[in-house]
Amino acid sequence: MKNTKIKVGITHGDINGIGYEVIIKSLMDNRIFEICTPIIYGSPKVAAYHRKALNIDNFSLNNIKEAHEAHPKRANIINCVDENVKVELGKSSRSAGTSAFQSLEAAVADLKKGAIDVLITAPINKKNIQSKDFEFPGHTEYLESKLESGKSLMLLLSDKLRVGVVAGHVPIVDVPKKITKEAILEKLEILNTSLLKDFGIQRPKIAVLSLNPHAGDDGLIGMEEKEIINPALDEARKNSIMALGPFPADGFFGSDDYKKFDAILAMYHDQGLAPFKALAFDSGVNFTAGLSGIRTSPAHGTAYSIAGTNVASETSFREALYLAIDIHKNRDCFEEATKNPLKPAESVKNIQ
Structure with missing residues (x-):
């Protein structure tokens, strides 16, 4: 059966922070799979490490090699980092920065070619991710450069x-x-x-x-x-x-x-x-307005101080996921209304 649901690409961010915790907690709700197909760009090994640290047993990931292989009723993961990468909870490390970039690079490549519909980025450490391939202040500037769609705007949203x-x-x-x-x-x-x-x-x-x-x-x-x-x-x-x-x-x-x-x-x-x-x-969400592709992220950082303690709230990440889906639908409505100006487009839930 062909999957026609919105494909949501998810970067794992800094592996020593709370990225995997908020991702896993958000995707443990099976109702997510009714509205989208999530695809994590990361490491099954690192995900398993975090799952064990958080003492979460009732969650598993479907390992795939390409986005088109994603199971529509599962949380999927594409391995795109070195299998030997070491997790050091609560610490900033060069290897964590490298794996954060590798995840981001793979996800953005798939976003550009339409293999995924929207992108959710887990928090990075803006210092340890710096390299010859990433010389930007943050996600916003990197995406602006890679998607080549002109200037963008960092927009923080809540209800x-x-x-x-x-x-x-x-x-x-x-x-x-x-x-x-x-x-x-x-x-x-x-x-x-x-x-x-x-x-x-x-x-x-x-x-x-x-x-x-x-x-x-x-x-x-x-x-x-x-x-x-x-x-x-x-x-x-x-x-x-x-x-x-x-x-x-x-x-x-x-x-x-x-x-x-x-x-x-x-x-x-x-x-x-x-x-x-x-x-x-x-509950805040960061949205990069003005890009050709849709990217959101939770409004918090890596939160090293609570990494691996199972106290991080997944609310912001979950809202980022919902917002990306809403924006995707709203853009479809806007395009339809532009093509058929006499036919009013039904807008998806707006933040008032």
Whole structure:
């Protein structure tokens, strides 16, 4: 019987962290197989090590060599790392970084050729994965390079809010140089398109945060709002993007104003992600908007401190899996509506 369900590729991330724990716990729910066919890019040997460390007996993986061999009612795994790789729970190691890259490289290759439909990435250690083949700050920049689909946007989501950032994985000292009118417009265009295509939201409303405290206090605490952000918002609105602001970040989140918007564009990483993770750490999902392929990940890291202790929550990973499937369906609906403009597309569940 041909498998027509969405094929979900899963990278195992850093093998010394909680990647396998959250993957296994998520796939232990057999209802997953009703909506997708999961394929882990990793190591059966490493998976067995984690399963034993977690004292999980009622779970097994179907070993395959190619994605087209995946069993539609099983959790599948493709071995793509050195069989002799050593697991050292809670530690950063060069071999863990190498195996994380090998998993990612194999999964992205299959995503590019259509062997899998969506990609879920387990957390990596951004330091130990660095090599001549991976000279990027993180997953987002690597995928942007490999999928060759133009610029992307790191978008954090939960059932409460969506937050993107203009300056992502850059040192804080370099943030002001990254905040330009062109950069803000670029991210707004990606975000607006994603809200339409990936989330089925008509006429999305976007809040844009200021760079300086109190939105610069009319130039008293910085001129970026007057000279850069406001002109960018004016041009965005001329391009039919409903972007409002700039709003001071502290009051914006403190007063619950974020609930009035479909998404928020922060100026830099911690300005947007600190309040996001305070509000939705366990259930948050990272989505790389703007790519030709669909990639999500849990919003947490490797969590070395609890690796192998069986206390990690799989909620964020499971939500990442569900979100990737929803976005895949929404894109299909959007494409159908584009081809048949008189036939309204039925949007999949939206985050309100």
